[in-house]
Amino acid sequence: AQTVTQSQPEMSVQEAETVTLSCTYDTSESDYYLFWYKQPPSRQMILVIRQEAYKQQNATENRFSVNFQKAAKSFSLKISDSQLGDAAMYFCAYRGGTQGGSEKLVFGKGTKLTVNP
């Protein structure tokens, strides 16, 4: 079974600074997808960024980027120029297979990010 591990229960960063959240995963599959979700106090899971395992290039979405190390099964999230609105729980998630929305997501336990003004 696939597992996702987030080793940092809490992280803090100063506004405008950069922070990196860590995630490792375990799988025997060759095709899979990795995601970072943000969960603010409103409780809704919001997709931050996703990475296809077959792509060597790291995904980037504005201030958010990932460092995907397939051999090491590592998938970290870097947030640049942190903003107060980035404060939330961040979850790393894994999805196997090549189908669309037919595969379940496996989540880590999350990292609580605090942004200090």
Next chain:
Amino acid sequence: DAGVTQSPTHLIKTRGQQVTLRCSPKSGHDTVSWYQQALGQGPQFIFQYYEEEERQRGNFPDRFSGHQFPNYSSELNVNALLLGDSALYLCASSFYGVVGQGADYGYTFGSGTRLTVV
């Protein structure tokens, strides 16, 4: 474009009671998955419904059951409630198809139902 709608937002039940939670998927999505998120934990997959059938199931007892209607909306039922069932229940909708043939990777989540069992 409406996102995923869940009802109710909060619910308090007594041990042993039964509860029904509801989910309306995002327009264009045909698959509904349910997740349980205990306090301080990541969401855990309960089950998934497509074409009105349960397609996948996580490690949850039979007290957890569901249903999907022809309009793709879904219900999660929990019988004989335990204190440990207290959690945030999230619904996620998606499109079942193959990536590149109309499907994307996207899962859209609702804001959840906070269930408290006392």
